[in-house]
Amino acid sequence: MKFLRKFLDKIKPSFDEGGKYAKLHSTFEGFESFLFVPKTVTSQGSHVRDCIDLKRTMSVVVLALVPCLLFGMWNTGYWHYRSIGGAGDLLTNFWFGFCKIFPIIAVSYIVGLGIEFTVAQIRKHEINEGFLVSGMLIPLIMPVDVPLWMVALATAFAVIIGKEVFGGTGMNIWNPALLARAFVFFSYPTQISGDKVWIAGLTGGQGVVDSFSGATPLSIAAGGTGEAAANMSGETLRSQLPDVFDMFMGFVPGSIGETSKLAILAGAAILILTGIGSWRIMLASTLGCLLMGWICNLLAANPYMELPPYYHLLMGGFAFGAIFMATDPVSASQTNTGKWIYGILFGILVVIIRVFNPAYPEGVMLIILLMNTFAPLIDHYVVSANVKRRLKRIKPNV
């Protein structure tokens, strides 16, 4: 440790203004504060001092994502071996998934951090840790077979157009990770929708055992709408879906990190206990989702609508989105009342997209982006309502 400190102190002057590598100042600073606690303290104004800074916040979120990631690696292997008619043991499954997913993570971090570092040098900013979480979220919401150059392109798009254009970490309107996914979704729809992309090897045409289908619960459920479902009963649809335990544990195909609700709940526990994720948004979205699911039950126009409301929590990316992405502290509502409105609307709209619009089996991505857009507006009205209420208090007769 001492040696490292000494070394850093020795090379530090060449990165200061006028030094040889002055252009790389923020790179040096980034690495220094990565290795040691930064010495710089605020010099003016009063600040609340707290040991939790951006770096710690981001590390906790990454830690909360680890259960999803590990499960996602195992699940990738599990489904791959099932699709070719074999069955791997725990480690084979995991190793297969690791080999598949690690490159995606590496590409996402290299491209994203590369752009962040470059922009920080050009703008003479400090390097922000904001991308640490986005870089982990991007692989977790991609299908496993997505080509790596698409990941690179999507990450670059999300970081440049979604974040740096607005001024970097903390200034973005939309969640960068979802923007990356939306980019792939609209640019290369065949790579990210349908029944084949969720299982490693299927798009490459590897042998598939008879009667194997890679359909996700959501695409099965979408079969419960329209003409195809004219004579179908709600019971039939439920029997076609994987059973509740499998969906909860995550033994279903889907994006890499979204399948296991158990792993997501573990992450949610970390986020709530450390106070980093907003429990209001998580609870509100769950309630909104259940509410709309229940209204669908009342309408019961097709088998999809007859599904019990809690199915919507278990299918697709709802849990992952509500816990990790809708709670993004930058793009979500900031006020407490706003968070309730934001969360409930998110839950309601997700079910509406799923049930009423069979063209989009899943609505979580687009709805979070939509609610991100509305978050400032919600906050504005919450704040101005508060101002009005307090003004009324001081002049009761007006």
Next chain:
Amino acid sequence: MSQKEPLFSAKNIKLFTDPFNSGNPITVLVLGICSALAVTVKLQPAIVMSLSVIIVTGLASFIVSLLRNTIPNRIRIIVQLVVVATLVILVDQILKAFAYEVSKQLSVFVGLIITNCIIMGRIEAFALGNKPLPSLIDGLGNGAAYGMILVTVAFVRELFGAGTLLGYRIVPDAWYLKNGGFYENNGLIILPPMALILLGIIIWIHRIINKSLRDK
């Protein structure tokens, strides 16, 4: 007044070149955005559209400038519209007669040149107060600068959206995923939002080069 000005005087050249840089109708004045989003999916319609707009802006400015002393101020918009509409109809008919396929692709957007903000903007801002020849140059310059942006956007969109340029294949067939390659056309770039983002990127680059345009 009677002093004759040469055609390529410094002032006239500046009238023509200014729209390409600090007076660009699209990236600085933000006029004519709608057609820049609508007709830039392919290069060919964009080029045809640009030519049509160049002709219409140039001639409309020229004609209005000839009439400028006889037009009563209160009805000038109507008169301008009559001039522009006549020219647009002429262009539309010519396209239908000699380039039917392209005119079908451009569909209503040729007719909508009438409402293109650049044309009315140049007439109001320049032609009504200047002599015919400078007005003609100003109109042609603005039309050409509009066309430049249009063609740039269309170039990127056709290259990455379809892998072709002017209909000729640029990205080899063997590269495509369906043929065992790795490449796939970008579907997002065909959609209007991406055209808007491309325009934004062009504005961004333009302001990096031309520092006088930056907001303080």
